[in-house]
Amino acid sequence: MSDNQLEVLQEQISAGARLRGVADRIHTEILASQTGEEALQQFAEAARQLIGARYCAIGVARAGGESLEEFLTAGLTPSELEAIGAKPRGAGILGLLLQRETPLRLEKLSQHTSSAGIPAHHPPMESFLGVPIRYDQTVLGSIYLTEKPGGFTEEDERTIQALSMHLAVAIRNWQLLKRQRALVAGLIAAQEEERRAVAYDLHDGLTQYVMAAHMHLAAFQRVYGKDDEDLTLGLKYLKDAVVESRRLVNGLRSLALDDMGLAGALAQLVQEEKVRAGWVEADFLHNVEGERFSPSLVTAVYRVAQEALTNARKHAVAQQVQVTLLQEGANLLLLTITDDGCGFDPGRTHADEKHIGLHGMAERVRLLEGTLLIESAPGKGTQLSASFPVSYHEEEKQR
Incomplete structure (x- = not known):
């Protein structure tokens, strides 16, 4: 050669x-x-x-x-x-x-x-x-x-x-992959529509009946039963039921997302949960002021934070809670929720209320091709970290 x-x-x-x-x-x-x-x-x-x-x-x-x-x-x-x-x-x-x-x-x-x-x-x-x-x-x-x-x-x-x-x-x-992502966006939108429908049913149906019952019993008490302790307690329960049903309606509809955007809605959510739970301290830190994300991403982040804070309020017996939402680079949104509560064993698989909530969060994150990490131990508090890819959701936003 x-x-x-x-x-x-x-x-x-x-x-x-x-x-x-x-x-x-x-x-x-x-x-x-x-x-x-x-x-x-x-x-x-x-x-x-x-x-x-x-x-x-x-x-x-x-x-x-x-x-x-x-x-x-x-x-x-x-x-x-x-x-x-x-x-x-x-x-x-x-x-x-x-x-x-x-x-x-x-x-x-x-x-x-x-x-x-x-x-x-x-x-x-x-x-x-x-x-x-x-x-x-x-x-x-x-x-x-x-x-x-x-x-x-x-x-x-x-x-x-x-x-x-x-x-x-x-x-x-x-x-x-784009088609799959479009289907996911459609699924999340359908879930939100279903939640809105349930919210309207609660508001226009059950809540109205409870309020009417409270008004009738209050009128009855003024005329006949001013000193009846059982009647007074029943009125209190009805009043609490009205407050709770309104909270459920607001949680299902998440109108704050439409009015204030993701950062504003999360800030309001943190403060509402702080008041309900009696936490000594609840902080929200973020770097996404004015940023616009796709509806499916915004909804998923909000719902995960909502579920995590509900779990902390119901189960953690915490005094301090911190929520951070940080955009890292152009392609990653990181949500972290930390509490100093009683903690738990993330490896447990019992289908109790708390773990059902964790499964729901994991499914939401998985649908958007993100990752969910939960670090906790009995007596050690809990940290939940959910990361979401950002950039492909711009495709959905531009359609």
Whole structure:
């Protein structure tokens, strides 16, 4: 084997290794990412560097493959992207690739009959390589590379075709995850609607009957039974029942979330529970003032805090309680609730009231792909930590 042949073979082996590395990264990062877009953009950058192109983009098709749902780029600066304006939706060459099953390689992009021109302030792009991304017979999108010195080669085309097959699997998995997350959001919304319906039934039904009974007995007492201790005690119980039913209605509807947002609603919840439980100290610390999260995330965090504080009030015999809600980086929301109460053994599996509540919290956190950690021991107090991924919920908020 000549030196030149050896060099070519070594370069092919090296290119193959880089190809496998990029493909492995696609699967790992897209499936680990909470958004998917970040991983796709990282892949576009890796493909751009692998081929030696100046620019790369990945277009993800909408259902039916007639237009683009998402368009991610590599090689353009933030200021260039801002100057270009709205993302393309699949016109011209981009739309043509959604209809093709084979790659498209051009020396001059502007000379193709399907070229629709480029927006104002867009950098010039001539040499072009576009490869459809398909899963079985389904169009998932396309990958585009432009501006390679000397133009694109057949080897570049084969390389991107190989990468597109890995990318197709990863995009498909990401789409399935998005559907699953949409179903979870729908489930949480349905649960909240059911709670609201129960709240209205309580308010318009049971609470009204209890209030009416209290009013009639109070009138009876004024006329006939001013000194009757049993009647006085019964009136007290009815009054307490009215207060409790109103508390239940407010807890089921969580109107504070709509009025004050997550931070405000939690601050109110902590103070209400402090008064009810008689805690000496109850603090709420957070760094999310003014932050907006998706409805399903807000609801889950609030409900977990609500259940945890109810458990602390009913079972912990605590004097001090602290609630913290911290956003760590862009992708994590951490709720921590600590008390100095009697504690318990988290390893117990008895289906008592307290553990039923813990199971409910764990299920809420699990539905949103978060984690729940409970640290406690008899006589040692309790700390509950629930972490929730943030970024993918932005998809839900924007729909």
